[in-house]
Amino acid sequence: MREWRGGAEKAGGGDGKDGLMANGAAAVRGGGSGGRRARATLRDVAEAAGTSRSTASRALGGHGYVADHIKERVEAAAERLGYVPDVSARTLKGRSSGLVGVLVSDLRNQFYAELAAGVEHALSAAGYQMVLVDDHADEERAAAGARAFLAMRADGVLLTPVARGATETLVGHGVPVTELDRRSGVRGCDAVAIDNERGARLAVEHLIGLGHRDVGIVVDEVQWDTGRNRLKGYRSALRDAGLPVPRRHVLDLSQGEGDQAAQLAAFLDGNPALTAVFAANNVMAELVWQELKRRGSAVPEGCSVVSFDDLAWMKMVEPGLSAVRQPVFDLGGRAAELLLDRVGRDGAGRAESVVLQPELVLRGSTAPPKN
């Protein structure tokens, strides 16, 4: 549990002039509008309290011996001057910044937003601040983010890896890293992920159980283990049920730069036998949903649909979309805790891996095939 020391600073609601302006000594005003003040330093506080910086530091920090009356004087002075300790100086000396870097692939995607929210929740509970960078799944941006985290002496970094580079840089410099959702394969970092293969199996086995024999999959992140493992789960579920796994039932949208909707339409046209589609993430689910709606296919009568990743809209639509729910917020929180554990141990200890289990949420979008 970290602590940001500094005056308690009552949440002064009403009167405009609180303690901030009461001081005359260090107050400095710049040009006309937008008043600028020199920040009060520990030295100012010490002088105002009539003592030395060392003593003032001890008084505010609570270490070592300080006479009670002096302590009170110092605290009063700090409050009066609006003193806020300078993290840069503290970091420079003490080698801990209180910052944790977080690198995600697309903040506009609700999945990553929720992940970030979970991380932030855990970090702020422990007194850390989150520096959030969106790399837009771009390797170069991710590397730049990693360098920035290094430069700011981040105490640790959480990231959804795009490539090996960022993790390698950080681990190479001794910064504790926890990978989220995906794994780059770099050794020496913790990881928290979902059991993607099992989640996909759950979804596909459910479809098979309903009697589907021709199940398609729409996937787009096979460059990462998330997509790969979901594809794997899909395949093995079919195989274990003794069903064929024809290549043409797999639509991989990671490659083609063209219009995804058009590719999906062609895929559906080319596979008229499909009675169910498994969308391997929320973006694919949206795509599939829109396309089926566009062509007027009845769900689930004409085609059952299951999504991997359960977003808010999936319970709003009619019929509700069956989905593999991932504990996304928790995933972020667990990862942050894992990271902070390691930070607390000063980076020591074996790299840990946590795998969280997804859960199949059944709604109206899945039913036995018609024929």
Next chain:
Amino acid sequence: MREWRGGAEKAGGGDGKDGLMANGAAAVRGGGSGGRRARATLRDVAEAAGTSRSTASRALGGHGYVADHIKERVEAAAERLGYVPDVSARTLKGRSSGLVGVLVSDLRNQFYAELAAGVEHALSAAGYQMVLVDDHADEERAAAGARAFLAMRADGVLLTPVARGATETLVGHGVPVTELDRRSGVRGCDAVAIDNERGARLAVEHLIGLGHRDVGIVVDEVQWDTGRNRLKGYRSALRDAGLPVPRRHVLDLSQGEGDQAAQLAAFLDGNPALTAVFAANNVMAELVWQELKRRGSAVPEGCSVVSFDDLAWMKMVEPGLSAVRQPVFDLGGRAAELLLDRVGRDGAGRAESVVLQPELVLRGSTAPPKN
């Protein structure tokens, strides 16, 4: 345009040992696993290059006179040692941290996530990092966040104000602040917001134009000017059309701590004459949508619905939900740019206000009343 200097650090894909380990002098290893290295400092680089810290600084920083061959030697040494300049030290000396604090009310709400994404986009384009704090609309947390931003010498702060406290603290310490989406009323800070009143008018006038005379509103943020102004727009649209604005057509969910769905149900039961409902934000829209679905009301035949704030799910549902679209991502971006302008001018200049215009997106959830 800020710049994070430091070795170019090629995206070394293959071989495990890149330049990082090549150096013998400063390399230090901790306990068994999880190798730890002392960070290379400018001093290390200077020594490795056989020159002084000053010269090394000039060579890397590109200021002042440095002989070409020395400059090359220093750059090579920096690269070899994996040197990354220490932001804390630089901040301490140069008084600019490269950090911008961002305070939002609920990262799990897509609105705020998108806002944060827009901010991040603009900030990272300008070479700044975003420190993101979620205050959960809690005044105390917001104040704590503001203090943390102060402590880390954030160059500026963007926030969706919960109360006056946070903005007051920051402005009082001379930190440039731009308020997002809402305004606390504190003087001395920029603001970027949506024209909420006009947005609400657009929605309600549309309903009136369709022939609705009994339009309800469900609102929950009247403690902030967003909710208040939407309510105002709703009222004035009705009034201008010569329609009555009975109190019982307004459901304010900001107060009651009880079950919102139950309150909404009671509201609808108590107002059987309502032919349309205006949901004043995306959370209310979800609530209304679910409740209407639960009670089997046909939309738009039984009841038209318009939302303020257009989320992804609103185009997925059937019928699509008509909504007042806010340029949320842009709002964040504009605010960040406004803030950085001020940061560049060292806080000088009059406080600016930007108001962005929303736009009504018509889908299937609105139609003339049946009677």
Next chain:
DNA sequence: TTCTCACATGGGATCGATGCCACACCGACG
């Protein structure tokens, strides 16, 4: 009375980068 020890306080070095200033070259010009 002197010594010890718990308590209290201030001096000053330190963290790493920066940038001013003094100094040391060099060729050229008076």
Next chain:
DNA sequence: CGTCGGTGTGGCATCGATCCCATGTGAGAA
């Protein structure tokens, strides 16, 4: 030959907080 201006280079103070250590108190013990 002395001086001047254009180039390079290194010494050193600085930013603010921290913390080790030296110094200084008073009370109680020997």
